[in-house]
Amino acid sequence: MIKTVFFTVITVLFFYIIWINNIFAPHESYEMPVQHARIADDVKSYAKEGKQLFEQNCQACHSVRYDAVYISSVQANPKLQTLQEKYGKVLPRDVYEAVFHEDLMALKEAFGKVPPDLSTAYLVKGKEYLYVFTLEPQKVLPGTSMPAVMTERPEETAKIVAYLKSVAEPPPEEKNKRVLMGVGTIAYLVVMGVLLWIWRGRILKRMGLH
Ligand code: HEC
Numbered sequence: 001m002i003k004t005v006f007f008t009v010i011t012v013l014f015f016y017i018i019w020i021n022n023i024f025a026p027h028e029s030y031e032m033p034v035q036h037a038r039i040a041d042d043v044k045s046y047a048k049e050g051k052q053l054f055e056q057n058c059q060a061c062h063s064v065r066y067d068a069v070y071i072s073s074v075q076a077n078p079k080l081q082t083l084q085e086k087y088g089k090v091l092p093r094d095v096y097e098a099v100f101h102e103d104l105m106a107l108k109e110a111f112g113k114v115p116p117d118l119s120t121a122y123l124v125k126g127k128e129y130l131y132v133f134t135l136e137p138q139k140v141l142p143g144t145s146m147p148a149v150m151t152e153r154p155e156e157t158a159k160i161v162a163y164l165k166s167v168a169e170p171p172p173e174e175k176n177k178r179v180l181m182g183v184g185t186i187a188y189l190v191v192m193g194v195l196l197w198i199w200r201g202r203i204l205k206r207m208g209l210h
Helices: 002-020 034-041 043-057 079-087 093-099 101-111 121-125 127-135 154-168 172-206
Strands: none
Touching (some): 034 043, 034 127, 093 101, 127 154
């Protein structure tokens, strides 16, 4: 009985922590004016313009591989097209990093590290962080080699965030598939747990311990 209560509490606590109140998630909070948050959320209206802004302001250093957007020097390299004919528009990461190693190293030499690919930046860093960091990199990461390229252009920055959101979000069919898989996995675990519990009871009975 005590064991049952103990494991139930642990399980409930576990799901509470990962789903409802994730104490391990980053906790710094960044401020973003409401009207810009609205732009960043409105993928339908602004992602397209955001992509153009990304190409103009960020692509010199950053790729968005999930969207087949590569750093400018790679984009200008005729090798890219040959590779895309072979592998599809979105190149496997290892192929990309091996073939264009020199381009990436040139950036590393200039900035001390390779500017990260931003495909999953929205998921990893969140909307507010992307907005605040892009507007004022030095304020968020003192000493960072990322230049402030969007100074005094908060609205355009929000549109770039909308673009990054559009890349990070899977298309609706994919989203449904993932939800189904998640629910399926948990249902499977519950059913197996119940079956194991019944089985355990039977064994105990057969051993005369119950
Ligand atoms: C001239 C090169 C350059 C340009 C242009 C540039 N970045 Fe960066 N960016 C960097 C470098 C270098 C880093 C790595 C900084 C570090 O880790 O200190 C970086 C890091 C980042 C990060 C990760 C921050 C973190 O917390 O690790 C984000 C997000 C980012 N840039 C967004 C953007 C966006 C959006 C634009 C366009 C508006 C942009 N960058 C334009 C060079 C650039």
